[in-house]
Amino acid sequence: MDAAPNCAICNAPAYPECPCESERLQIAVRQAETRAMDSRLAEIRDWVISHARKHILNAFERLTSTRKQAHAAYLASLPNYSIYMQYSGHPPLHPFLLGQLQAQISEAHAELKRGIDADWRASVVRYPEVLDYFYSLVEVRLPSDRAQGVSQPPFAVSGYVDKGYELSTTTKEKKKSRRDRDASSPPERDRRSRRESTKEDHSYTVVGRTRIPPMVPTPPIQPGNMRR
Template sequence: MAPSHVPYVDPRCAICTAPAEASCGCEARALEVAISQAEGRFFSPMFMDVRSWVRARARDYILDYYREISKPCRTAYARHRDVIRATYRAKCPPEDPEPNYRNAERIYRKNIDEAWSLAVLRYPEVLDYFFSLVHISLPDDQDPVLQQPSPGRRRHDDSDDGRPPFNRLGEFRHRRRRVFEPKRSAPIPAFPIPPRQPNGQPAVAGRPGWPTPPPSPQAFPQQPQPGAWSMR
């Protein structure tokens, strides 16, 4: 500890060596640059992992959702073909069935396209949900990673004031990092299935009161295992 009679002197700028009274701002700008570079080194790999995690689960959900809402289309198409075939065999009226088959296929493809569009248009909602499951956990001020004294100091050394040990930053750098993990308490979203008309065509989008589909095993993340999403 410095003697009380020694005056405090503001150091010069570490970047341009201007006197402290000049308030040049070089150090503040350099700090912002250093923070941006550190963020890139530290968070870029984590964000890539999170992005891959969200992308895979959102894609699985959309595909499951599409399969669910396209089932009535396939059922209606199969029944339509059965009716055409039965009518042709009964010859009432006797006519070439090919135009009817082509018309049935046209309707089926139109319904499939609508079902796929309904599913794909839900990507923003689904992505928001899965991104909302990710959170960042920071160590508190009393965490040992911030409080542990450096080696070589005596237990009752007056210089040990609980601040981070500057000569051990290299050891702590990879010991504990920020943690990304799914929230266990997040509610499951209700993504409605559009009701189908008797002919298999989707009803008008936006109709209230749609039922909620049961989640498939691939639609939502499982409970994370211990240490999941821990970046070490």
């Protein structure tokens, strides 16, 4: 006798192996992961992104701060730059000197913009490395196999008899027994209605399906009232 159980999904024989249970298990695992891990993964993801973005922005600020300082030092070294700034870009200089100075300033600004773009690009491309680092700081701990919660889960007792199955079966049997009992006995309201009807109709006699009033007794006739 083959003691291997049939497929729990389609009831096919155990051999050859039926794929139903494996497929349903994969679905159940994905659903359990969604229920158990989605909120935790969202919390971890938000934490990692927040710290990674903060690090990238800080690194970019350090790079641009150094670049802006170098840019300011270069402009200050240009001939006639101080007088140019003193007169808000309209100094009393020879047009040739003014044009040369303006060209140098414009080229310095363009170089600063190219440098800032390069600094931002260099910072952003480090996101994979930075994300990996902060994800590595997150600790995921599996419980020991000897832990009580693992060896004695709340839904099982000694011998791994499933209490949940027993309770559900008992509950179903109780509900079925109660339904059968309720169906075999008339509802209390019907019984009460019949009792009340019986009390109200005690003065009537039923003939066939028609209720007729009872015979009223003839009052006694006094001798003095009799006609002669």
